Amino acid sequence: MDNQCLDEGTSPPVSPISQSLNSSILSLNIFAVFELETPITEFEVQEICHKHILPLNIRFSSIMERNKKGVLRWKKVFTRAEDHLIVPKFPLGLARETYEEHLREYLSKICCVKFSEDKPLWELHLVKYPSLKGACTLIFKASHAIGDGYSLIRLFFKSFQRADHPSLPLTFPKLSLKKQGNSTVLGMGKKMLGFMGKCVNTTYDVVESTLRVTCLEDRPSAIRLQSSPNKEIELFKPFNIYSVTLSLERVKQVKTKLGATVNDVITGLLSYIIHLYTSRKTKMDQCGEDCSVTDSNYGAANTNMTLSVMLNMRVFEGFTNIEDMIRADAWGNRSRSMFIKLPTFTNLEKVNPLDFIVKAKETMDRKKNSMVFYFIDKVLNAAACIRGQKGMEKMVYLSFKNASTMISSVIGPKEKMALCNHHVNSFYFFLSGIPQSITFTSVSCMEQLKLVVTMEKGFIDSKLFSSCMDEAFDDIFKVAFENSQDKEYNSNITKTRTCK
Known part of the structure; x- marks a missing residue:
């Protein structure tokens, strides 16, 4: 289908930091790995993309492209969830320990693959085989240029529910880097x-x-x-x-x-x-x-x-x-x-x-x-x-x-956490391209x-x-x-x- 792009007046420019994280000398990617207690279907994953990922921020449906003035901008393009969903094939009938090794090798493999320049810089990989921590594994891969870890936490906050009370929002600890200790200092000296x-x-x-x-x-x-x-x-x-x-x-x-x-x-x-x-x-x-x-x-x-x-x-x-x-x-x-x-x-x-x-x-x-x-x-x-x-x-x-x-x-x-009523047994993230x-x-x-x-x-x-x-x-x-x-x-x- 033809690309649908915003006019240059509304296409946001790519920030200098985001350009630096997806350049010729540095290409940082974030991987979020969710191991689910029960299998999730490809249809459910695509629904998550349409309802939560694509509407969240223009960067999930945009590519980096320079305009006539040489300014690098986020250019809106037509984006289909199925084009960003990858389902790998492993041998059947293996033990969980063996599938765990296949999962680790698969993570190492996709970390060495650069994103295509003609598609938005994210992917979802659905590994439909059991690991030691779950019945299946959902891997979210995104360029660091889209956002940092705390930006993506917003995505998870919108997509996931509480496993015990789905109607209630997830809650997070407070953030602070302030030095602890007695704030009272005696004397001007x-x-x-x-x-x-x-x-x-x-x-x-x-x-x-x-x-x-x-x-x-x-x-x-x-x-x-x-x-x-x-x-x-x-x-x-x-x-x-x-x-x-x-x-x-x-x-x-x-x-x-x-x-x-x-x-x-x-x-x-x-x-x-x-x-x-x-x-x-x-x-x-x-x-x-x-x-x-x-x-x-x-x-x-x-x-x-x-x-x-x-x-x-x-x-x-x-x-x-x-x-x-x-x-x-x-x-x-x-x-x-x-x-x-x-x-x-x-x-x-x-x-x-x-x-x-x-x-x-x-x-x-x-x-x-x-x-x-x-x-x-x-x-x-x-x-x-x-x-x-x-x-x-x-x-x-x-x-x-x-x-x-x-x-x-x-x-x-x-x-x-739960995703489409599938409880998350384990969650971790890591970076590649460093x-x-x-x-x-x-x-x-x-x-x-x-x-x-x-x-x-x-x-x-x-x-x-x-x-x-x-x-x-x-x-x-x-x-x-x-x-x-x-x-x-x-x-x-x-x-x-x-x-x-």
Whole structure:
């Protein structure tokens, strides 16, 4: 059929950030995976597209196209749901464990496929085979140019219902990045010192962020390959995927015990996992695969590694919960990177797993006592003014490439979800197209915390890394709640061991 397009006066332009996320050097895609308790039909999925996805935002029925003036705009085109629905075929009669492997391989496969330029940048994949967590799996794939994770949460909010009370809306936890603590500061002297400290932190963070998105990059390590000149190879690499589900209540208990936040606990966990993996991978490389790796502190690499943390900038625009964002229709790409140095401990040093959370809390508290968040867009806009759109695209690309790894988090509803009366057993998301060998995503949903890691095939030892993830969680909870020496550690919780 013929394309139906809006006139140029009503076709919205593609924002510079969205252009940067779907450019010749960077192509970020978001994958949301829903494992349903009962099979859903293709007709039901198409109805969801027509009723909820297509009417939600013009970007779901538009392509990127330059007008006669060279301005890139969202051009409205005729869109059929069936053209965006893909149903893969697997062999019949296999065990659930085998279908689980097929699902993982299928996810890796579709992550390496770029979107067609003549269709809107989204797809739905219906895997009509059982997995370990459901009777079928619905995969939503969308270009990050359409919107960020919190934009897509709006889509899920409109499409899904509460499993227990379908007539009631889903509810979400509050959002806050404000530094916790006593808000009362005694004396003008302390206020002045606090203001000066914030100015120092802001200056340091602005300089660090500017260098990080221009020329400062991490050295090669067990989780970071030497940079390749072929960006196409960097962006579209097959990977292994592994996920761990934790009780959100258990994570909150650790958070409360250490006076931290959930984000502090997650960041500390990632640091500890990477510490275990780099230590053991270094030892295996030194003495062969038959070498024992029971000593987790042997051969810890003294390599500075940086974690790129994706922030939801709406928090700094006055929003305190997702319901406010939904009512305000706060669509778009408002996620930005914040850089955090991962702690690396010296060789053969006895490391308490909680040290990593304490160190993460200290770093995050210092970041919160900074105004760098309000300067991030100014730095990007300055690059666009000086070097044009290509300059901004390069900076956004380097914000990922120059860091060792990254994490992106979203907050899902508190209640169990249902889609067309099909209960959702498991929900997680991840990203593809990032020039890193290992990435993390986390989602708190239905009173669970789901942590997902994607690992580049042929470089990251996925079996070793997944075992380190499992061990890290066990160690953290054991030390926090069962270790008899925990009281002595807790009394000195403000002291941090020497890190490099």
